[in-house]
Amino acid sequence: MSRVPLDPRTAPTFQQAARALLGDAQLRKNVRHATDVIQTKRRKLVEEKQDWQALRESGRQIRAHVLENLDVYLEEFERNFTKAGGVIHWARDAAEAQKIVVGLVKEIGTTEVIKIKSMTTEEIQLNNALEAAGVHAYETDLAELIIQLGEDQPSHIVVPALHKNRAQVREIFRRTMNLPDLGDKPADLADAARRFLREKFLRVTTAVSGANFLVAETGGVCIVESEGNGRMCLTMPETLISVVGVEKVVPRWQDLEPLLQMLPRSATGERMNPYNSMWCGVHPGDGPQRMHIVLLDNGRTEVLADREGRQTLQCIRCGACQNACPVYRQTGGHAYGSVYAGPIGAILTPQLMHLEHSQSLPYASSLCGACYEVCPVKINIPEVLIHLRHKVVEQNGWYAPESLAMKAVAQVFRSERRFRAAQRLGRLAELPLVKSEKRSFAIVGQKQEASDGWIGWLPGLLGGWTSTRDLQAMPQETFRDWWEKRGKQ
Amino acid sequence: MKVALFITCYNDTLFPATGKAVVEVLERLGHTVEFPAGQTCCGQMHWNTGYQAEALPLLPRFLQQFEHAEAVVVPSSSCVAMMREHYPIMAERIVAEGGDTSLPERTAAILPRVWEFSEFLTKKLGLTDVGAYYPHRVTYHASCHGLRSLGLGDGPQTLLKSVRGLELVEIANLEQCCGFGGTFAVKNADVSSAMLAEKTRAVLNTGAEECTACDNSCLMHLQGALHRQRTGVTTRHLAEILAHTEADEEAEDALPTEVTL
Amino acid sequence: MSTAREEILRRVRAAKGASTLETAAASYAGIDRSYQTTATLSHEAILDLFEERLREYDANVFRVSALEVGAAVTEVLRSRKIERVLIPEGLPEDWQRGAEFVVDREFSATELDGFTAVMTTATVGIAETGTIVLQTAPGQGRRAITLVPDYHLCLLPVISVVETVVEAMRLLELTKNLPTTFFSGPSATADIEMTRIKGVHGPRFVDVILMN
Numbered sequence: 001m002s003r004v005p006l007d008p009r010t011a012p013t014f015q016q017a018a019r020a021l022l023g024d025a026q027l028r029k030n031v032r033h034a035t036d037v038i039q040t041k042r043r044k045l046v047e048e049k050q051d052w053q054a055l056r057e058s059g060r061q062i063r064a065h066v067l068e069n070l071d072v073y074l075e076e077f078e079r080n081f082t083k084a085g086g087v088i089h090w091a092r093d094a095a096e097a098q099k100i101v102v103g104l105v106k107e108i109g110t111t112e113v114i115k116i117k118s119m120t121t122e123e124i125q126l127n128n129a130l131e132a133a134g135v136h137a138y139e140t141d142l143a144e145l146i147i148q149l150g151e152d153q154p155s156h157i158v159v160p161a162l163h164k165n166r167a168q169v170r171e172i173f174r175r176t177m178n179l180p181d182l183g184d185k186p187a188d189l190a191d192a193a194r195r196f197l198r199e200k201f202l203r204v205t206t207a208v209s210g211a212n213f214l215v216a217e218t219g220g221v222c223i224v225e226s227e228g229n230g231r232m233c234l235t236m237p238e239t240l241i242s243v244v245g246v247e248k249v250v251p252r253w254q255d256l257e258p259l260l261q262m263l264p265r266s267a268t269g270e271r272m273n274p275y276n277s278m279w280c281g282v283h284p285g286d287g288p289q290r291m292h293i294v295l296l297d298n299g300r301t302e303v304l305a306d307r308e309g310r311q312t313l314q315c316i317r318c319g320a321c322q323n324a325c326p327v328y329r330q331t332g333g334h335a336y337g338s339v340y341a342g343p344i345g346a347i348l349t350p351q352l353m354h355l356e357h358s359q360s361l362p363y364a365s366s367l368c369g370a371c372y373e374v375c376p377v378k379i380n381i382p383e384v385l386i387h388l389r390h391k392v393v394e395q396n397g398w399y400a401p402e403s404l405a406m407k408a409v410a411q412v413f414r415s416e417r418r419f420r421a422a423q424r425l426g427r428l429a430e431l432p433l434v435k436s437e438k439r440s441f442a443i444v445g446q447k448q449e450a451s452d453g454w455i456g457w458l459p460g461l462l463g464g465w466t467s468t469r470d471l472q473a474m475p476q477e478t479f480r481d482w483w484e485k486r487g488k489q
Numbered sequence: 490m491k492v493a494l495f496i497t498c499y500n501d502t503l504f505p506a507t508g509k510a511v512v513e514v515l516e517r518l519g520h521t522v523e524f525p526a527g528q529t530c531c532g533q534m535h536w537n538t539g540y541q542a543e544a545l546p547l548l549p550r551f552l553q554q555f556e557h558a559e560a561v562v563v564p565s566s567s568c569v570a571m572m573r574e575h576y577p578i579m580a581e582r583i584v585a586e587g588g589d590t591s592l593p594e595r596t597a598a599i600l601p602r603v604w605e606f607s608e609f610l611t612k613k614l615g616l617t618d619v620g621a622y623y624p625h626r627v628t629y630h631a632s633c634h635g636l637r638s639l640g641l642g643d644g645p646q647t648l649l650k651s652v653r654g655l656e657l658v659e660i661a662n663l664e665q666c667c668g669f670g671g672t673f674a675v676k677n678a679d680v681s682s683a684m685l686a687e688k689t690r691a692v693l694n695t696g697a698e699e700c701t702a703c704d705n706s707c708l709m710h711l712q713g714a715l716h717r718q719r720t721g722v723t724t725r726h727l728a729e730i731l732a733h734t735e736a737d738e739e740a741e742d743a744l745p746t747e748v749t750l
Numbered sequence: 751m752s753t754a755r756e757e758i759l760r761r762v763r764a765a766k767g768a769s770t771l772e773t774a775a776a777s778y779a780g781i782d783r784s785y786q787t788t789a790t791l792s793h794e795a796i797l798d799l800f801e802e803r804l805r806e807y808d809a810n811v812f813r814v815s816a817l818e819v820g821a822a823v824t825e826v827l828r829s830r831k832i833e834r835v836l837i838p839e840g841l842p843e844d845w846q847r848g849a850e851f852v853v854d855r856e857f858s859a860t861e862l863d864g865f866t867a868v869m870t871t872a873t874v875g876i877a878e879t880g881t882i883v884l885q886t887a888p889g890q891g892r893r894a895i896t897l898v899p900d901y902h903l904c905l906l907p908v909i910s911v912v913e914t915v916v917e918a919m920r921l922l923e924l925t926k927n928l929p930t931t932f933f934s935g936p937s938a939t940a941d942i943e944m945t946r947i948k949g950v951h952g953p954r955f956v957d958v959i960l961m962n
Contacts, residue, residue, distance in 0.1 A: 019679045030943075037944035054785040061781045069774040071762045084927075090754040142950065143941040159941055166942055186942040190950055197951065202859040218927055228897060228937035228952025235893040236859050246758065251778055253926045257919045258785055260932075268940065271803070272879035272915070275952065276932035277893075283929050285856065286892035297758045305765035326666045330683045364677060366670025366684070367537060368633035383574075389539030406535060410543035413498065413530040414550070423502050454716060464678025468685065469713025472503070479501045479508035483524050 003151040005125045008353050011337025013360040018335040027163050031155075031332040034162035035323040041269025042320060042374070049265065055258040060378040062255045063314035066247070067304060073216040073249045074295065080219030084281025086291040093298050094124035097243055100294050101126060101208065102133045104241055110135070110206050113241075114197075116223065116230045117141035118210030119157050119317065120243050120296060122339040123352075126208070137208065138200050140229035142193050149176040155333030155341060158267045158319035163332045197229065207233035207288070209242045212263070212316070213256065214249040214293075220280040221293070222256065224263060226273050234277055240288040246295050247304075247313040259316060262376035266318035299352035308387040312347050314377045319344075321371035321381060327364055336361060343371035347384045355391055362388035402461075420480070427474045430455060434473040491521045493558035495551075495603075497565045498530035504705045510732035511564050511606055514619055517732075525554040532579075533571035538672045541582070548579045552595050560613065561599070564606040564728050566635035566703045572603055574638060605635065606728055607703050611644040617651045623733045624654030628697035630688070630711065632704040633666050645703055645727055652730060658695040665691075669710040682714075689714045692722060700724045787920075789913035796877045796913045797960065803880025807935025808948060810957040819905065822959050823869070824848025826903060830957070836865040836899055838891025845869075845905065854895050862898040868953075869903040870896055873925070875911040875960075876918045879934055882906065882958070883918060886929040893929055902953040907961050 011017065021027060046052050066073055078088045091097035105113060113130065115121065115137050127137045127148075139148040143161035147154055150172040154160030161169070170184040173192050182192055209230070213222040221242060223230050234240055250256065256278075264273040282291050303309050322328045322342030333341030337358065338349040346365055350358040362385045365371075371381040396403065412422045434453035453473030458466045465471060492515055496508045512522050531551065532544035551572070555561050563569050577600075580592035610616045629649060635641040649657045668674065668684025675681075688711060692700045700715075700722065702708050708724040715722045752760070789796060801811045814822045824847045827835065834850045841851075851869070871889040872882045882904055884890050896902055912918050922930065937952030948954060 015677055015679070018677065022679055022683055034944050037940075051785040054782075058781065058783050058785055065774075065777055065781055068766060068777065069769040070766070071759055072769045072771060072774045074759065074762070090758050092754045092757055096754060140951075141941070142939045146941070159944075161941055162944075164942075169942055186945040187947050189942055190939055190947045194950055198863075201951065202863055220926070226937065227939045227950035229950065231893065231897045231931065232951050235897060246762070251774075253923060254919065257783075257916045260919075261785075261915050270934070272876075272881050272932065272934040274934050274936070274938050277930070278926075278932075279893075279929035280927050283886060286886045286894075286929055295758070297761065301758065301761035301765050304762065310766070326668065326684050327677075327680055330680050362539075363673065364680075366633070366666050366668055366673045366681070368666035368670065369637040370633075370664070370666070373637055386537055386539070389537070390541045391539075393539035403540070406538065406540045406543060410535055410540065410546075413532070414546055416527045416529065419498070419529045426502065456717070461675055464675040464681075465713070467678055468682040468717065469674075469710065470716045471713055472709065472716075474503055475505055477505060479496050479505035480524070480526065482505055482509060483512075 003148070003153070005122065005128060006153045006334070006337055006339050007125070008338045008349050008357045011358070014335055014337070014364040015360060017337060018331045018364075021331045021335050026165070027332055028330065030163050030165050032329060034156075034159060035329050038159075038269050038323045042266060042323070045265045045269055045271060049261075055262050056376055056378050058258040059262055059316075059376055060314065062250060062258065063316070063377045064311065066250060067310055067313055070246065070249070070304065073251055074246060076216040077214050077219060077249050080217065081281055081293060082219070084219045086219065086281040086293060089292060089294045091294050091296045091298070097124045097294050097296050097298065098126060098129035101241055101243065102129055102135070104239075104292055105130065105135050105206060106133065108206055108239055110204070112136050112138065112200075112204045113206045113208050114138050114140050114200055114204045114233050114237065115144070115207065116209035116225065116233045117144045117160070118208070118243065119154070119339050120210040120245055121208060122154060124243065124296065124298065126243065138197070138204065140197050140200070140233060141225075142190060142227060142229075145193055145197070146172060149173065153334060154339055156319055156322055157317050157340065157344075163334070201232040201236055205237050206239045206241070207237040209233055209240065211242050211244045211248060211293075213259065214244060215253055215256070215278075216249050217252045218280045220253070220278055222276065222278045224260070224273050224276045226268070226275065228275060231275055231277055235287045237288055239290040239292070241292045241294065243294045243296055246297055246300050263316055263318055266320040266374065266376045299354065302354060303348075303351045306351070309347070309351050309384055311379050312344070312351060312384055314379050315344055315348070316377055318376055320374040320376065324370040324374045325365075326368060326370065327366065336364070343381045344379070347381055347388060350388055355388070355395060359392045359395070362392060423474075423478050427476070430473060433457060491523060491559050493555050493561045494522055494524050495528055495531075495555065495561050495563045495568070496524070497563060497568045500564060500705055503709070504726065507564050507705055507726040507728050510726065510728040511562065513732040514610075514728060515562070517620060518614070518616070523558075528554045531568040531571050533568055534671055536571065536575055536579075545579055545583055548576055548583065548596065549589060549592065552592070552599060556595065556599055558602065560609065561603045562606055562609045563603065564703070564726065565705065566605045566632050566639050566641065567706060569603060569605040570634035570638035573600055576600065605639055605641070605703060607645045607648055608639060608641060610648060610731075617647045619648065619651070619731050621652040621731045621733055622654050622735045622738060623652050623730050624738065625699055626656045626658060626697045627699050627701055627730065628658045628660045628692060628695040630660065630667065630692070630700055630702040630707055631663050632702055632707045635703045636664060641703065648727065648731060649701070655730070658697050660695050661691050667707045667710055669707050671706070674710060685710060685714050689718070689720075693720060698722065701727050701730055703727050785916070786914060787916045789917060791877075791913055793908075797908055797911055799913070800875055800877035800880065800911050801960070803877065804935070804958055807880055807956070809935065811960065812958070813908070813960045813962070815962045819959065819961055820844050820847035823903070823905075826957050826959065827867070830867070830901060830955070832867045832901065834865065834867070835903070836862070836868040836895055838870055838889060838895060840888025841869070841871065854891050859894070859898070862894055865899045867901040867903065868895050868899040869905070871905045873910065874918045874921055875906050876915055877911055877913050879915060881915070881918070881932050881934045883922065884931045884933065885925055887925070893931055896931070897952055900949075900953055901955045903957050903959070905959045905961060911960070
């Protein structure tokens with residue numbers, strides 16, 4: 001049942017993937033519906049929170065402070081988690097993390113694990129690594145279960161199966177759970193999942209998770225969820241292995257005050273999600289008696305090293321930027337070729353890939369700023385996108401065709417004389433493309449007849465414009481020509 | 490007040506009527522307009538596409554041209570957003586690269602005097618009625634930069650509501666991007682077109698004859714689709730509506746109308 | 751060859767410069783926390799809000815005096831047709847009325863699955879969000895007992911209900927090392943077409959008795 005994971009190293013460019021997905025009317029309808037619903041709920045609950053901007057500022061400062069002092073808090077967390085009976089492992093990259101988790105599972109001697117939804121384990125493609133070692137991982141979050149049984153890929157960090165509708169989910173469950181009479185009401189489908197998984201929760205003795213926050217001062221772990229599958233995984237088994245990005249630590253318990261308020265409102269449009277679990281290591285008589293945490297780098301320290309890109313690591317994975325993004329809302333998540341889709345993915349993925357892959361992602365945005373506006377920890381995503389575009393340009397070299405053109409235009413803007421010459425030249429160059437239309441409109445008391453031309457086809461790169469849009473031809477007189485003439489009168 | 494007009498490169502070349510309208514409105518209100526001749530571009534296209542080195546020289550150029558001005562008025566929110574958000578960074582960058590150390594201070598000094606056109610009228614001059622007449626059904630498109638970077642709020646709508654004869658109709662999902670995004674429209678033409686299709690539908694659903702905005706870039710994008718689809722709906726910069734008076738209307742009626750497609 | 755631990759910490763320090771406990775503490779103290787930290791409502795209004803939020807989650811809420819608890823438990827369990835209830839150690843004898851009460855004796859997962867109902871007290875209630883906070887303590891038990899049974903009857907003194915999340919977090923500061931579960935209504939999912947479905951793996955039905 002292993003599936004092809006989203007892998008930025010082999011994914012097509014955003015443009016290519018988006019073109020294919022834009023043709024999938026059902027998918028676009030599903031994505032639109034889901035993001036509309038969450039956005040509407042979110043907006044209402046953010047508006048009722050009088051201190052929202054204060055919460056955001058505090059959240060931003062806490063997360064930025066952590067990154068500035070990450071070494072201190074990682075060591076403090078390690079100390080306290082170890083004192084509480086847990087075992088810390090460190091993984092430089094995905095392969096090392098896979099090896100650690102597979103090793104731990106092998107040591108236990110089990111062939112099955114249950115999993116809480118975790119984008120970090122998706123990032124390191126853990127399920128395939130376990131599968132290769134003869135261990136089956138059962139996804140227990142409803143959306144992840146749909147993805148796993150449908151041999152699909154997650155398309156959103158909070159609701160990974162939002163691109164599927166009830167009929168599609170029913171087909172997957174009917175086929176894989178052997179339930180020919182299954183109805184298509186969401187309640188029927190959730191009930192099928194409940195029965196399918198109940199037996200696994202009671203039987204399987206090892207669980208794998210991510211984490212939302214690690215608390216340095218207590219060595220505590222915080223996992224937020226809705227369905228109770230998380231609580232099942234983190235209380236019923238004998239062993240819990242959590243794979244957590246190094247940036248997920250916060251200094252103290254009190255730092256959860258703003259974060260736990262903003263996360264549910266931003267993520268699912270709830271005042272509070274049904275379950276938050278917080279605990280410290282091993283508690284005799286309660287929950288797993290063996291607890292491992294794998295602290296994962298996998299490119300994060302390189303993001304940290306980039307002063308302008310660093311804020312990307314403030315992310316608390318609420319997905320609000322995805323729901324708000326007009327680009328994501330058209331294409332859904334798969335176009336981004338990574339488990340991290342949408343605006344946050346467009347900045348995180350290329351950085352985790354050392355910009356060797358995913359160079360098209362920083363351009364997958366109109367820079368409209370909706371993502372920055374909704375981000376609970378104020379990550380200035382447009383600013384980071386621009387920063388990454390700069391890095392891509394530098395990487396591609398001065399001899400790239402686009403670069404040559406942009407440099408030529410830049411030269412034009414550096415001199416009034418060249419600028420005027422270019423304006424004249426532009427009018428000449430477009431002449432063969434212009435179809436003329438006559439229209440009359442008086443402006444500024446000049447009762448003149450204007451002659452409008454329109455361009456319906458442009459060559460090369462610019463052809464993207466005219467595939468759906470006309471372009472108005474350049475007027476005969478520029479503003480500065482008019483201004484000069486006016487001065488002479 | 491003596492106002493320096495920064496027309497912006499694309500308005501200068503493609504939308505001179507907008508510049509004329511700005512001049513008309515400001516002069517009608519009793520202000521003096523000057524046009525520093527050495528001005529070219531704010532640098533947004535280069536900066537936002539990743540060509541930062543190419544954008545940098547445009548900052549000292551802008552300062553040189555406009556530093557003396559009491560107020561700088563720009564009929565483009567995205568260019569003003571570019572200046573407010575990125576000029577301070579650019580100034581620091583130039584200094585870091587061994588350039589003119591006076592730039593950060595000079596940039597900080599001029600930015601509070603730089604105004605987007607509608608913002609200049611509503612926030613600086615505190616006006617809502619500028620004496621315009623425009624007997625048409627119009628909808629207002631909020632550009633992302635005007636809405637989010639400049640925080641124009643309902644300033645532009647307040648101006649429109651005071652225009653005699655004008656019927657302002659609200660568009661659905663006002664805060665949604667039209668899909669222009671500068672080079673995005675070309676680099677991601679498919680997604681951009683899909684976003685545009687939604688915005689065009691929203692414009693058509695208002696039943697307006699015309700769509701206005703504070704940015705000709707969005708309007709050029711919208712007009713491209715509205716024209717391609719032969720909808721008959723036109724676009725016009727806010728300044729052009731505010732410049733329009735009863736006298737213009739009469740002159741226009743006297744003109745022969747001829748449209749050939 | 752360095753270990754992964756040393757390597758990652760080295761990378762972190764190289765990325766942003768090394769920090770010390772002292773510099774971190776100084777910068778931590780400067781973090782802006784100007785969000786709301788205290789209640790704005792009267793206690794009576796807080797209780798009303800708490801009740802309203804719980805009802806939004808389809809929980810039944812009963813307000814009773816300390817002397818009426820046993821009777822209220824009897825009444826609630828009868829209406830739910832529940833005859834056997836799992837309880838943790840430490841629940842007062844006089845609350846155990848109206849059904850057979852079985853104290854948790856480290857039951858196995860399968861044994862827990864045999865219970866349809868559980869009754870506990872709780873540490874704090876949060877009105878703003880309709881949240882109840884459970885901790886591993888006498889009267890509340892280990893986490894699994896409030897998870898596996900399908901029905902949870904929760905008893906909470908009214909003095910333990912606060913208005914905001916922040917107030918609750920500050921009360922919990924003293925016991926933050928205990929396993930802690932915030933629950934806000936029954937387990938739920940909206941993974942299919944954003945339709946909220948009550949009850950997936952955690953308890954599907956919750957009732958709350960608020961005790962004066």
